[in-house]
Amino acid sequence: MERVQTRHGAIRGRTVSVPDGEAVAFLGIPYAASGRFLPPSDAPSWQGERECTRFGPGAPQRPDRATGFTMSEQGCLNLNVWKPATPTEGAAVLVWIHGGAHLYGSNTHPLCDGARMAAAHGLVVVAINYRLGALGYLTLDHLLGPGYTDSANLALLDAIAALRWVHATIDAFGGDPANVTVMGQSAGAAMVATLLGMPATAGLFRRAIVQSGSGERAEGRAFGEERTSELISLLGLDDSSAERLLELPARAIVAAQENVIARRSTGSSTLNLAFRPTIDGRWLRQLPVHAIASGLNAQVDLLTGTNLHEGSGYVDVRHGAAETFLPDLEARLAAMNRPGVQRYRAALDQDTGRSSTAAEALEACIADQLYRQPTQRLLDARAAASGATYGYLFRWGRAGHSLELPFIFRHVDDSDAARLEVGPGRALPVRDFMSAAWAAFARTGKAWDGYEPQSRTTMIIDEHPHIQHDPRGALRRLFSPAGTP
Template sequence: MTDAHPRTGTVRGTTVAIEEATVHRFLGIPYAGPPTGSRRFRPPVPAAPWQGVCDCTAPGPAAPQNPESPAPPGQEPRTWSEQDCLNLNIWTPGTTGTARPVMVWVHGGAYLSGSNSDAMYDGGGLAAATGTVVVTVNYRLGALGFLHLADVLGAGYEDSSNLGLLDLLEALRWVQGNIGAFGGDPGNVTVFGESAGAAAVGTLLGMPSSAGLFRRAIMQSGTAERCRTPQESARVCAEFLELCGLDSDRAGEILALPVERILEAQEQLVQRTAAATFAVPLPFQPAAGTPSLPRPPLDAVRGGLNTGVDLLLGTNLNEGSFAVEMRPPAPGDPGFPDRAAAVLASTGGLQPGQTPCYAAALKQVLDAEPSGRQLLEAAIADSVYRQPSNRLLDARSGSEGRNFSYLFTWRSPAMGGKLGACHALDIPFVFRHVETPQAAFLTRGNAPASLSVAMSGAWASFAEAGIPRLPGLEWPEYGPLRATAILDQELRVEDDPRRELRELFAAAAR
């Protein structure tokens, strides 16, 4: 057992040995008050200080959510609680001595699922290997975190569509005020995340109240464009209320609705959304034009907000492969080229007639005629992940902070190699979990340990000093050449990879 003494009260954790290093682990620390009762659908409030010792030897509950279907291989069922979900975990090499860089992780899950205590996010290995303090955070999900109730409930609910993000800001304030008690440097905080977690980071970059809460940001397969207008969010809210058996006149009843009923309606909305897209169903998103997010985050970044923050971002080569290979077939599904055209038009911003131009650009990139599956996979990857990342880098041109880009290309051997360098495959490399049972479905025991060492080291060196360092290779800033580190068994740097596709989307946006 080991104790730490943050301002909110003494916490008791455990000490573990990892790779011949000692790591102190504190789990389930409350950083905000319970978001229940009169606080449901309202911004978080700081955690009240406690007397005595808070037992932080076991994980806290996740935010309310439905089980994932299909669940990721090796995923344990999550325990959730609306009352106690706003908690965080800390792994630190020491609670005293030199202040260490702090890395605050935001989990993914389409703003619908996930937990800071999922095995793949255990920060012990990363903390032990790199000497950083690793923090993982829970935040409200789904309707409880992103339902736009401003138009139907009025005062006090103006920011109900951004509660998950406001939770993260409250967690970062807690880190600033308390991480020194865990050996961390409150002036050197890096916020990082993957998928929806990276989208949350990208959105935080565009929130005025985030200024000064973190020095650096890492976005793995994320975007600063995952938000809606208040009008679009109001339409989703009306549909959700209908699924709850309510209308605008009875909207106030949702404040006391059992959370299980909210989750039931949430799953129905997810299924509707999934049936309407060949890409990634995202029924819940933040709303811009609201008090905490007055402008779309990409516009705010382009205008100079958080210009001093150092940024490292990138994507995996085959981000769309799960959506292609794992989506159940449905009667009436069109062929892959038509699906690709629908994705490019609805999500990517290309006109339907531009699909042949996209196919031609992809042929140049691949140096071969793409199959229908390849066309759809690439269309999803470009529309949802890669081109939004390119646009964020462009918006950061001239920023005071440094900008670095990567493309992760190591291919998973799972499913006979069909998944390629798929979505989320980078996570076990960053957290040094490539040999764990949870990673086995994707890595099949063949992941190069050297790549994990390189990536976790680069992430930690970026957190420490704003420069990602790779063994034997200089990683230059993105800059006018669009320098990009290719992360694979053989590391290299390439200028403007997949240029033809980037140029196509850039021309379409003009």
């Protein structure tokens, strides 16, 4: 057991032994308090010593997705800290924001447990919970008044509150508040990219890691109001009775939220992300990638990339009736204002050196639409940044969405990684490379040769990591503005 004094009170953690050594885990620490549809407020203090040896509750979500953790609307704003068991002072800090389509997940996922990163690399690792879905992203001030001006971006405000807690408190755990890296994957990565595009985050972190994310996942106010109208209608409410949202059980709001997602996802091979950040003119003033291109947080070092087959969770490329995928492929290209199927498949074939099936083309297009091309635009938005910028493409094994997580957090030899078809053996050298590279970036801001729009230097992460210039270049050019080399 180890004791730490925080500004809210004393806490007690526990020592955990992992294959990389020993770490001390402090779990379920409250970093803020939450009221429904209100910004996070300061966490209450406590007397005596608080035992922080068990995970705290996650945010309300669909019950069958809440595996391995309890849920609490009032108690979900908590975080975990893992520190090396040997005394440290001034260690680099890595703050993890989990993914889950802005709807699901928590800081308890076993493949993202930070103990092994802390033990192996001497980092202080923090993992946060934040509000999800309608309880984290619902435009309400036009119905409930100015007291709810911030309701559309509460999840982002939760993340900012957690980063402020880290800035004020992490030195008690041996971490350096001036050397903080914020890292996220999928929806968590979109949040990190969005935080980069928010003026309120200036000075809260020195570096950022965006894994399979987007700086373009934000909508205008009209989208927010439409989404709110749809949700309250499913709850049997209207504008005049919207105040009942403050009294309904959280599970009722989550159930209606799931109906909104199901309706909007009908006919699509992917999940509609109806609940996401809103450009509110207050916290988020423009699309994050545009704010980044204009120089916001330009001094922050950035490492960003994607996995090769991000769309494989939606498309089985071994499917026999391949031509049935063509309508979806055509619709996605039209939604992106891109030329038709033939030009897309020709570019894909040029990049892969072989003829693609319709299923392979759809899988690649989903990856391009949701992750790869937004990441390219984020990289290019950093052209004038003073901070370092690094790009990667993870293509080990099937390289599906989320597969990189057990490599970074050093869990490829855990039983929980078996379902991802990772396992030990040939994955271990890739794990060691990737985990060490991420840790080195968090400590020093250095990784490999930097990315810039002329060379487009990218680290290819597979069994033999190597630098490549402009991978998937034919597809990139297809999506680039006219005249871009």
